[in-house]
Amino acid sequence: MKARQKYNTGALILLILGLSTIIFPLYMTVVIAFKQPSEMTNSISGILSLPQHWSLDNFREAMRVTDFWRSLANSAVITVLTVVLSNVIHSLIAYVLVSSNAHSRFYSFVYLFIVSGMFVPFAILMMPLAKQTAEMHLANWAGVILLYVVFYMPMNVLLYSGYLVNVPMALEEAARVDGATTWRTYWRIIFPVMKPMHATVAIITALAVWNDVMTPLVIMAGSGQNTLPLAQLNFQTQFGTNYNLAFASYLLSLIPILIFYLVCQRQILSGVMNGAVK
Amino acid sequence: MKDEKKRTYLLITIPILALFICFNTIPLLRGVYYSFTNFRGFGSYDWVGLRNYIDLFTDARVGKSYWFTFKLAVVTTVVVNVISMLMALALNSRIPAKSFFRGAYFLPNILGSLVVGYIFNYFFTYILPAFAQMVGIDALKSSLLSNPSAAWIGVMIVCAWQAIAMTTIIYISGLQTIPADVYEAGDIDGATGWKKFRYLTFPLIVPFFSINMVLSIKNFLMVFDQIVALTKGGPAQSTESISYLIYNNGMSGGQFGFQSANAVIFFIVIVAISAAQMKLSSRKEEQL
Numbered sequence: 001m002k003a004r005q006k007y008n009t010g011a012l013i014l015l016i017l018g019l020s021t022i023i024f025p026l027y028m029t030v031v032i033a034f035k036q037p038s039e040m041t042n043s044i045s046g047i048l049s050l051p052q053h054w055s056l057d058n059f060r061e062a063m064r065v066t067d068f069w070r071s072l073a074n075s076a077v078i079t080v081l082t083v084v085l086s087n088v089i090h091s092l093i094a095y096v097l098v099s100s101n102a103h104s105r106f107y108s109f110v111y112l113f114i115v116s117g118m119f120v121p122f123a124i125l126m127m128p129l130a131k132q133t134a135e136m137h138l139a140n141w142a143g144v145i146l147l148y149v150v151f152y153m154p155m156n157v158l159l160y161s162g163y164l165v166n167v168p169m170a171l172e173e174a175a176r177v178d179g180a181t182t183w184r185t186y187w188r189i190i191f192p193v194m195k196p197m198h199a200t201v202a203i204i205t206a207l208a209v210w211n212d213v214m215t216p217l218v219i220m221a222g223s224g225q226n227t228l229p230l231a232q233l234n235f236q237t238q239f240g241t242n243y244n245l246a247f248a249s250y251l252l253s254l255i256p257i258l259i260f261y262l263v264c265q266r267q268i269l270s271g272v273m274n275g276a277v278k
Numbered sequence: 279m280k281d282e283k284k285r286t287y288l289l290i291t292i293p294i295l296a297l298f299i300c301f302n303t304i305p306l307l308r309g310v311y312y313s314f315t316n317f318r319g320f321g322s323y324d325w326v327g328l329r330n331y332i333d334l335f336t337d338a339r340v341g342k343s344y345w346f347t348f349k350l351a352v353v354t355t356v357v358v359n360v361i362s363m364l365m366a367l368a369l370n371s372r373i374p375a376k377s378f379f380r381g382a383y384f385l386p387n388i389l390g391s392l393v394v395g396y397i398f399n400y401f402f403t404y405i406l407p408a409f410a411q412m413v414g415i416d417a418l419k420s421s422l423l424s425n426p427s428a429a430w431i432g433v434m435i436v437c438a439w440q441a442i443a444m445t446t447i448i449y450i451s452g453l454q455t456i457p458a459d460v461y462e463a464g465d466i467d468g469a470t471g472w473k474k475f476r477y478l479t480f481p482l483i484v485p486f487f488s489i490n491m492v493l494s495i496k497n498f499l500m501v502f503d504q505i506v507a508l509t510k511g512g513p514a515q516s517t518e519s520i521s522y523l524i525y526n527n528g529m530s531g532g533q534f535g536f537q538s539a540n541a542v543i544f545f546i547v548i549v550a551i552s553a554a555q556m557k558l559s560s561r562k563e564e565q566l
Contacts (some may be wrong), residue, residue, distance in 0.1 A: 006372070007372050007374055008368075008371040008373055009371045009375055010368075011367070011368035011369075011371040011372075011373055012368075012374070014364065014365070014368045015365070015368050015369065015373065015379050015383075017381055018361075018365055018368075018383070019383070020381070021439070022382060022385060022386060022439075023382075025394075025397050025398065025401060025439075028397070028400075028401065028405065029397050032400075043408060043412075044405065044408045044409055044412055047404065047405060047408065047512065048405070085292045089294060092290055092294070093290065093291065093294045096287045096290050096291055097291075097509070099312055100287060107291070108286075110291060110295060112300055113295075113298075114295075117298065117302050119545075119548060119549045119552055120302060120306055120545065121500055121521070121541075121544060121548050122500070123500070123519070123520065123521045123524045123525070123541045123544055123545075124305075124306060124538075124541035124542060124545045125302070125305045125306060125309065125542065126524070126525065126528075127309065127312070127319075127524075127528045127529060127537065127538060128304075128305035128306075128308035128312065128530070128538075129301070129305045129310045130529065131308075132301075132304070132305055132308070146297070147301055149297070150298055150300075150301040150302050151302075153294075153298060155464075157453060157470050179352070180283060180287040181282060181286070181288050182283045182287070203403055207387075209436055210390070211388075211389070211390035211391065212393075213390070213391075213392045213502070213503050213506070214502055214503070214521075214525075218525070218529065220443065224405055228390075229390045229392045229393065232392060232393055233392060233506065236396075243400060243493060246396070247397075247400075250393045250396055253390065254389055254390070254393060257388050257389065257390070258388075258389075258548060260383065260388075261388050265381050267382065267390070268384075269381070269384060269447065272387075272444070272449045273447055273448075273450075274448060274487065276444070276447065276448045276493075
């Protein structure tokens with residue numbers, strides 16, 4: 001029975017069907033983004049046929065209307081800084097909490113306190129935060145980064161501490177015998193050991209931050225600045241009924257993350273799996 | 279030596295804890311405080327005691343948003359988990375180009391849900407009616423999203439389209455934990471198809487099933503982006519999710535205090551569901 005080793009055709013058919021539902025909306029986006037409004041008739045074939053000629057005019061116009069490069073730069077700065085700060089701050093606090101919560105009531109309380117922040121929905125924080133960030137002059141991208149560092153702290157502390165409990169303490173004791181301070185021991189021994197978890201945290205945090213709409217919408221609304229998703233929302237009215245322009249803009253906003261996914265697909269998949277199972 | 283360690287730990291913990299309290303605990307407490315006032319978001323306000331909470335339970339719009347949000351969350355969770363389980367089984371079976379399929383199936387998850395919502399908005403408004411016209415399905419000739427009794431299905435489809443990616447990946451990692459000899463033993467006993475799944479596969483991936491239930495329910499209860507992109511709560515407020523209502527009426531509708539009370543109730547609901555699910559899933563895992 002085993003010798004045949006045939007492919008599972010039923011599964012394959014199911015997967016191809018499923019795949020078509022994933023590809024169709026993306027195909028639609030590309031086709032409409034390249035067309036001119038005059039090519040869009042009301043029939044299905046008019047909308048979904050390939051464009052007569054592939055022109056980049058819609059993209060040029062969309063970049064101008066939505067101030068694409070500025071929004072892209074804002075999104076990139078916010079995402080990169082959030083990821084770096086998360087890797088540094090969340091791993092550091094997780095290390096302190098894990099290595100002392102067994103014999104200190106204070107630290108085990110802090111651990112529970114931070115991790116239980118996971119249950120707080122943004123909906124209850126958003127109105128007070130909008131007020132508070134305005135009062136603190138943080139109603140801008142810097143405030144958004146600070147908020148992300150706080151929001152993702154519960155999840156990331158949980159991830160890091162799940163990893164840290166399996167790191168042998170002998171490593172650290174050896175360094176300590178050599179007379180290194182706690183601070184130095186951490187950066188030279190512990191921080192590098194957590195490398196796989198740094199990657200997982202970076203990927204999960206980056207995907208969440210890059211695509212987030214609600215936080216910048218609530219916090220940066222008055223700053224005149226946009227992130228990439230926020231620009232799609234704010235310029236929605238300017239697209240009017242020119243769907244070709246709108247779709248060119250949508251496609252532009254998806255391209256950076258698509259490229260990122262194509263390049264680091266394996267790392268993203270394993271990072272996400274790693275994080276979800278913990 | 280010991281003191282040095284203690285001091286370093288405190289010096290690390292205090293600023294980070296202060297940051298967390300400043301942007302998580304304090305706004306949470308402020309939200310609770312505002313829920314007892316008639317604050318409109320600006321100007322002066324008075325303490326109104328439990329008035330907002332009493333009003334909440336009689337407010338038809340709030341009731342409607344809870345009904346919509348829970349209906350959406352429960353139905354989408356079931357749909358997503360059934361499809362994801364099937365897809366995970368298929369992706370884990372003997373198929374060609376396995377890594378290509380896995381990569382492609384995860385794609386919807388990395389795309390921003392707002393833009394995905396806009397793309398589907400066009401699909402529901404123009405493509406689907408044109409298609410219905412062509413093949414002659416009367417029910418779908420007008421936009422799904424403009425029908426008050428069916429618009430939630432549109433929201434459900436978009437939520438599911440994106441969420442299936444993540445749920446499937448979690449099921450796949452569950453299936454990979456099952457040792458091959460379990461199936462070999464099953465083959466000897468003559469287990470096939472549904473029976474094999476029901477008595478062999480499923481019991482072994484129950485922990486992953488519980489993770490997916492918790493993640494799905496919680497995510498869909500907090501739905502926001504898809505609503506903004508697809509319906510803006512309409513038609514006739516039939517797709518107003520709790521988060522959307524709090525944002526819309528609290529931030530710009532002058533109901534800061536009232537919607538704070540709504541948010542407090544929502545917070546309690548989320549905590550209760552998470553606690554219940556954790557208890558339930560830990561009990562199931564013990565049985566194994």
